[in-house]
Amino acid sequence: MRRTLVSAIALALAGLSATAIAQAPAPGTAPVVQATTQLPRDVRPVHYDVAVVPHADKLSFDGKATITVDVLAPTPSITLNAVGMEFASAQLKPVAGTATYPAPQVKLDEKAQTATFVFAQPLPAGQYQLTLDYTGKIGTQANGLFAIDYENKAGKQRALYTQFENSDARKFIPSWDEPNHKATFDLTATVPAAQMAVSNMPVAESTDLGNGLKRVRFGTSPKMSTYLLFFGLGDFDRATAKAGDTEVGVVTQKGLIEQARFALDSSVDVLREYNDYFGVAYPLPKLDNVASPGRSQFFGAMENWGAIYTFEYAMLLDPSISTLSDKQGVFSIAAHEIAHQWFGDLVTMSWWDDLWLNEGFASWMASRTTEKLHPEWNTALEAVGARESAMNRDAVATTHPVVQHVQTVEQASQAFDAITYSKGEAVIRMLEGYVGEDAWREGVRSYMKKHAYGNTVSDDLWKQMEAAAGKPILDIAHDFTLQPGVPLIRVESAQCKDGNTTLQLTQGEFTKDRPGKKPLSWRVPVIAQAIGGEPVRAMVSGGSASVEVPGCAPVIVNAGQSGYYRTLYAPEQFSEIRDGFVKLAPIDQLGLINDTWALSMAGAQPASRFLDLASATPVDADPQLWGDIAGSLGSLDSYYRGDAARQATFRKFAIAQLAPVFARVGWQARADENGPTTILRTQLIGTLAALGDDAVIEEARRRYAAQDSDPQAMPAALRKTILAVVANHADAATWDKLHAAAKVEKTPMVKDQLYALLSIAEDPALARRALDLALTDEPGATNSAGMIGIVSRQHPELAFDYAVAHRAQVDKLVDTTSRSAYYPALGNSSLDPAMVGKIKAFADAYIEAGSRRAAETSIANILYRSKVRNERLPEVDAWLSRNGA
Template sequence: MMMISFSKHSLAALALAGSALALAVSVPACAAPAAPVAAPAFPVDGTLPHTAIPSHYAIGIVPDPKAMTFAGTFAIDIDVPQATDAITLNAAMLKIGEAKLVATGGKATALKVTFDDKQETASFAAGKTIAAGHYRLEGTYTGHIDTQASGLFALDYTGNDGKPTRALFTQFEPSYARQFAPMFDEPSYKATFDLSVVVPEAQLAVSNMPVASEAPAGKGLKKVTFRTTPKMASYLLFFGAGDFERMSKMTSAGVEVGIVSPKGSGEQARFALNELAGLVPYYNDYFGQNYPLPKLDNIAGPGQSQFFSAMENWGAVFTFQRDLLEDPKTTSPQSRQFIEVAQAHEIAHQWFGDLVTMAWWDDLWLNEGFASWMETKATDHFHPDWFALIGRVGGREAAMGLDAFRTTHPIIQKVRTVDEANQAFDAITYQKGEAVLAMLEAYAGETTWRDGIRAYMAAHKFGNSHTTDLWNAVEAAGAKGLSTIADDFTKQPGIPLVRVAAAQCAGGKTTLSLVQDEFTRDRVGEPSTRRWHVPLLVAVGGGAPTRSIMADGKTTLTIEGCGPVVINAGQLGYYRSLYTPTQLKDLAGALPRLAPIDQRGLVADQLELAQAGYQPMAGALALLAAVPGKGNPEVANEAIRRFSGLYDRFGDNAGAGKAALAARAIALWKPRLDALGFDPKAGEALPDADLRSTLVAVLGKLGEPGVVAEARRRFAALDTDPAALDGPLKQDWLGIVSRNATPAEWDKLERLAEAATSTVDRSDLFVRLGAVKDPALANKALALALTDKPGKTTSAAIITAVAREHSEQAFDFFLAHRDAVLDLVDASGRTTYVERLASTANTQAMVDKLTAYEKTIEPGAQKPVERALARIRNRLATDPRITSETTAWLAGQ
């Protein structure tokens, strides 16, 4: 699953004439129960009682999109390893009708069904002991179609023909397959699946496997039966149906890949398709296992989620349209890059997650951290000019943004409830997982690492695994000692801090004395007992790095050469690096000559250390100012964003320091924008186009007169030219206008949103209505979010947009309309939604409100609120010092 980051850029219903109640689908017959044989062992992880193990499902579905309900039949081949009073599996928000247990020879026993809504289970009892053996569990049921991405859900949009349209999709990770059919809905209960669906004749139905057959079902409907899936976890099952078209091609690996999108999408799918076609053979080679399904589709869905952008259903990836289709009128350079990155992530999951699946959600990082690491490797392979490896530093920083607080958790964490599973999809699981894997690959060596991965895949394909299985495979391939390092970084939380205690150059050699501590944001000065085996890569004077392991909290190194020292050369280590003031000054002078990845990593590292209070701001700001204005565009992008973040630290206090910071940033970076120009150039590199986008957005935010004037000029031109803003900078120009919008401009934005024919454009325009500085206009946006006008999946994003400028105002609105707002958020994101609303808060009043709110929610859902409170309290404690020291530094320039 591709998680939504906090900073990411942003029908008339089809009547089926009551067919959902007619139960027109006949379920493909499961294999008849055979004589008892040795039954498989129960999974060791999970929460289901050990009563039965599934081997095959046959599920039939008849949706009624107009009524937003569906009816279904299920038949599950199960093994009962030992006698039991009842068979218990997962079911949520389903009404099960008749149910029976079919034994060997076809003898059927009627079953009584009881539900446990809290545990989301259904127990099937026969009124007598069910003996060990093979059975088929059969039944009928009904369920509801959601308006958010959970279970079976509907997305409404305006088709390319201008007509209202409704499409159906499914989203099951982590625990929502149980809303689609009764299932053993845990990752280690793998089984094969047969799926049949009844849909309108003109619609395209998609699932994990190709269509096996289609047959008329009467009343303008057809029954579509899909081929049997490989053995897989329930959360990977997928079904979608709608007015779709499919663009496809055959890969060099002999697998057909396709992009399924709303009719009329046309060439908007071409870029994604070409990228998808290259990924399959690349991963075949890397993992040493050929993709085992005959086809691989990526399905574009309109709308958006507050939780994820894409999901790795085996053979049928689901991606929200904004992150899959390339529309030259609206797609930004960052969004174009994300199309590749998101696909690289989800296709990596086809092996790491789908072919081999973590046994339980404790090891979710095996899926997500690995796919995040692989997405960067694949993107760098296909697009080395995009500087994906430099961008990996940003992922490390996102992870450390959570990991520096006492509210953090280890990469491998205990998960017991659905809420806890949802909360596990965070920057620790994804970005820290990626950073640690990159560090371990560097320790093992690329070839040894890959050999270990291939052995791991071969040993566990079509099965489940634990983290230790991966470490054992890589160690067996030759990476001795890797498990010790890996355990330190995955089983305990936190960030190592490596301090330079002393440094001396003599005889052409530099001797360094390094000591280990823990970097933290809310426990600075407190002693820490945590220690890590830290793989070091230390470079002096631009020379080749020296490898070492810090095993006991301190080490002394003697390295050839003298000059500036980088104690995390290549930025492959997951640790912060604290230098002496003299060394930091030397690094600022040498920064333009360092490798771009070290430039970016050093700037991020030193600013975070300074903001946390480990060193004064002056040295870190000097490093930021030393980033070469004509240097690597990825490094420049980070530098201008860092100025933007510092600008936000000043809050609403428009004093001399804030103005001076804006002036300094504009003086440093307006020349780069002037060189790039306001408009794209033919053949320019994507990182340059992306840098232009960032410069326009940030300099506009800082109030650079020329950029603000250009935004208003282009916005005014819409009155006579509806295409005046079309192009890759559309959202940046609109961002400047909406932030500074007058009431008249806000009304114009609303009219543009209502008139937009593009699903993505319409959603983006509505969200822009919330991204305003004027609190009165923010109130109008909040009120709009509770109407049907923006669309069911856009409204929550409007409230989130308001929260970026007016966090307390958005939170108050949430409290006043709590149930209505939560209905606008997909189930996976509800626990963490309040954390998003509080992401920029910086007042004691907000602390008090969140503290009171925390008391109203279940203990298992409190962790995101605790994280938000930790960040706000830290801002209140550190922002005065940060802004004061920044103002003093600016005055001395």
């Protein structure tokens, strides 16, 4: 799912460290390694029977939970997780027998997020039912049980949803809110009779209570972790289709069901594909995808078993504003969340150390399934972009291993990052290439069958993979998942003799901020290929390797780009590859230019190498390659911020590179163009406008002004792009016009987009107005924090200072679990060294010592950006001068 931050849980009450502890084994048996927990180990839940009565108007709810528990050893108390609850009563009775127990004493620890029920005498081992009457709070940010307020053509509306990952089920049910404590759930809700209630399972019974209320009882869930429970309530529509025996559904606010048709059709296709791939059929009777207005700064969708939750912008396709990129995103997100129904829901990581087993695999499954089911989108090249996202994060000192040591829930929340998602995906892709697709699939199937309804650690997967592949992968897997960092493969030489080229390779480590770092060691699977020749697989182990490749043409290392490493070529080899660049496969062109960019910016090679490749790229190269080059040129431009003369020189060069490509693509879509070209059009318009291309800016403004008289001026495919250009270059009058449009808009998804656009003005005075607007009720409770974040991309100092100065108000817009990441991120794009001190001061004052990874990463990025500005830009200036720019 996602990327969020949750408040820390103290371990003192449980008296245990958050590490795996082995029980003393019985004689002659192997030790049993227990899952990490922050609760006492002597009680485990078996079943939850929960009844809730939400009071949406009061933002509160009444709850009654009867929890069947196994008491494993005599204990004087039962401790579970609970946040923001008040308990009216607590009763305990044995499942068997007639023993009676006085009502326990209730002790709440808000910091530890626990409730402890203390009994007059120790409970003997056995099975009991703990019945709790309690009240809880309905929030306005997307965690726990929360409300989303929105306005549509029918007027003002309020809907309720839940979001529990990673540790917010404790705001809805007193529970053992940890992934290893799986149990079954019965959920009953008393709700307005006219509204629809949705949960993981179908409605088993609905009873009209009179007075405008009904009681809805859902079917018993399978055994699952607490964070996968879901409840939704509102004025909804639902449409369904069948995928085998499963009823697949989409749930939307009333009137928008047609905008979810693509999501519904895609879900059916994906579910059929996954039933076949995993070899274990989806086990629930239904699979809904519930669309919600609003948004979160930290996730877009959540894989609740049988009831996926997705914000509207990530699920619906509005014909007035949605683009091909949006359509691809809807499919990819649905494929990701449906993959979780196996990786995460059916088989769940034992503790958050192995979160990547959920997220890395769901990302990989989504990518491979998008490629297979929609080949017309040509998304294979996107794997390079995902790998880049991971490497950028993995190459700074604050990185962490894929399998990471998590001690607190807040640390677990910070684990939802590019390492967990994108490095996890990239490592899987590399290992699949190493063992072969068929063997990899058999390993996945074996893993699913062996561990269904259970919890695992990473080595449980590797054991099944080794057995299926018949070759050792454990050492390679451990190298890439148990230690951080990015391998660097250096091509020291390439000698051709008798029709073959012999490569001498050495292995180091790519780092952006530690040039003198002693490199770690990896066993690196390498695929090398001479242009036009056959690929050769080899292993760089022990720091070096000699590889013989058929042919005497220039050789690409990491051919096909399945490897997780950077490649640095000796000058002679790089020159040969540059001269043969047009002959490379598009995915290798993209991989080469990404490596060249990263190595150039880090100072591992001259910055001129990237500029040479960008200049050598033909106008008719793959659209995705040009989209990537445009992004890199835009990044370089941002480093010149505040230096108008040097920036003008660079912009002249960058516009000269991109303008011929845009002339070829044009403003008007052609009937026969492919998807990547359609997407490139929007990328080029955005980049050229950001570079100050007057022709593009003026044409966007002309189209915006003509939209009322010319229906073709702003087609849906370009509407968001044109609006973004206009908003970015807005004057006060234009900003006011956009603001007025946002206020009267009745489609929540479009309304949210318009408020986001108000935050992208390059004029600091207008950016300040957007910040002030964000602190009002007008944009909606879930949009305001995002507006501040958007302002920070161009005005990091302004946004950070403003948020800190108004911290009491901003805290209300960001859930408590996410603040340690939110505030530091506002300074990410700063080039001002003073920002480092500001973030350090904020962290010292407001963030616990064990939860400062996000702040430290922001600081590392600022220092790196300053280094690029000071050390790389002079090289760029020199290249521009030599080449007549």
